[in-house]
Amino acid sequence: MSLRPALVLAFSAVAVLAAGQASAHAKVVSSSPAENATVAAPPQITLRFNEKLQPKFSSFELMTGKTVAPVKVTVSQDKLSLVGTPKRPLTAGTYEVKWHAVTADAHRMEGAYTFTVR
Numbered sequence: 001m002s003l004r005p006a007l008v009l010a011f012s013a014v015a016v017l018a019a020g021q022a023s024a025h026a027k028v029v030s031s032s033p034a035e036n037a038t039v040a041a042p043p044q045i046t047l048r049f050n051e052k053l054q055p056k057f058s059s060f061e062l063m064t065g066k067t068v069a070p071v072k073v074t075v076s077q078d079k080l081s082l083v084g085t086p087k088r089p090l091t092a093g094t095y096e097v098k099w100h101a102v103t104a105d106a107h108r109m110e111g112a113y114t115f116t117v118r
């Protein structure tokens with residue numbers, strides 16, 4: 001019996017593991033306001049990610065019902081956060097943060113969460 005098939009199998013397993021790590025995708029690790037929180041009108045909205053963002057292709061929209069609340073969004077210096085400043089104070093209501101992000105590995109991810117302004 002030859003050892004070769006076993007070696008080939010072992011190398012394939014390592015390759016699959018390595019590929020799995022390389023394709024880890026961006027996700028939000030924390031946000032302010034937090035998901036489902038009820039808060040006073042926040043001066044800023046911050047989403048922190050697990051991977052560095054490509055600033056050109058990463059942003060979010062703030063929706064209340066079908067209305068877009070105007071927000072100026074920038075990427076933090078460490079490239080791990082999206083920071084949005086509402087152009088007008090947010091009025092009471094439920095807001096949906098719809099984000100999209102492109103990370104260093106060029107994967108585009110998107111997601112959404114809501115919070116409420118009292």
Ligand SMILES: [Cu+2]
Nearest residue numbers: 023024025107
């Ligand atoms: Cu990825």
